Amino acid sequence: MRIIRYVNHKNEKQLAAVTPSNEVYDLPFADFVPFIDYTEEQSQSPVDYINEIIKQSKEKRQLEDVQLTTPLDAPEVWASGVTYEKSKEARNYEATHGKLDSQTFYDKVYDAKRPEIFFKSTAARTVGPNETVYLRSDSNWQIPEPELGLVINKKGEIIGYTVGNDMSCRDIEGENPLYLPQAKVWKNSCSIGPAILLEEVVADPYDFQIICRIYRNEERVFEGDAKVGQLKRTLTELVDYLVLDNDIFDGTVLLTGTCIVPPNEFTLNDGDRIEIEIPGIGVLNNSVKQSSPLLTNVN
Incomplete structure (x- = not known):
């Protein structure tokens, strides 16, 4: 349901x-x-x-x-990083300027007991289906990150599943890992929807398939898919670390990481359209718009 x-x-x-x-x-x-x-x-x-x-x-x-909006007003959206091998490889590529044989701290993050969990969005920054996600004005390398979202309550229980788009600036994150908040958080940098699939009707969330399609001038320029079963960590493990010594609110969404990364030469453009589908939950559709810089002296 x-x-x-x-x-x-x-x-x-x-x-x-x-x-x-x-x-x-x-x-x-x-x-x-x-x-x-x-x-x-x-x-x-x-x-x-x-x-x-x-x-x-x-x-x-x-x-x-009906005109869909976000399926809930998530008080906070958190996200997990480097939870799939594909994500680790992409982060290494960014951090080493393409030297794929070089290891970085992202290898340590991938293998560590403690997962990477970071704050992603608030209800005011989060858009729903058929709304617009923005491109950050000081980044030249941006992609969607298609993810399974966990809807949890304040007790850390998973009560539903949704589709999430964790928009990301690969150049800013690759320049310095301490720039992660700027590479991840800005106006309209997160979308969720179109629905929440109730936890009680899901036999095995690791069977979910995630599909991403990107259209430019309504021509498909990228398509990729993955299974949640490729996740390095368990969903419960990610939730446990999020709620550890932390105040979590009912309706919090935790994005679980991506295993779908467009080619390294690809970046989103103004006017693109992103579709992220998880069969059984639905298709999250968002148009893409270029932001205008608020600070004209930022190059």
Whole structure:
């Protein structure tokens, strides 16, 4: 069972459930977290509650007819890095200017007991499906990072799965690892959606396939795919390190790293379009826009 949010006729955000046949049924909530809280208070599984709503509902819509927004207002989005071998190789390439036979600290990160986890975004910086992600104005080498997102509660429990795009500046990160926050965090540098797949209906999250397509002038210029099963670490391990001695809020999203990296000579351009698909969750579609520098003296 998938959960979405859309903009209703009152221009308000409306939470809804989506059936496998893409029928949309409204839920009496505006955000995902109150919906989960309510079902917990009622000692009822979210799926059972949704099935009751569907049986009683006299109105339904089709998914193609609603204007989607982020499936929840995630108070914080965190991300994991160097969790796939492909990601390690890409980071090494950036840090050594293409000397792939050179080892760097990224090899240590990949093999270390402690994973790399960093702060990525807030609700205000995060966009949803069919919205625009921005290119940072002081970077010349930028790519999307297609990732499985974990929706967790304050107890560190995974309550759902979504699709995430962790936009990244490869040149800034490669110049100096201490520049990671600038390589990862700026306006509209993160997108999530189009839906949340409830945890209780997922038999094995490592079976998820992630697919990324990039279009330029509506011609496909890149496509790649990977399985979450290629992940070096377990999902529980990543969550455990995030919540360790940390205050985590209900509805926090943890992006789990990427295994899909465009060719090293590729960079996103203004006007491109990115599709990230995880079958069973949906397609996260975003257009790309070049930012204008706020500080004119920054070269």
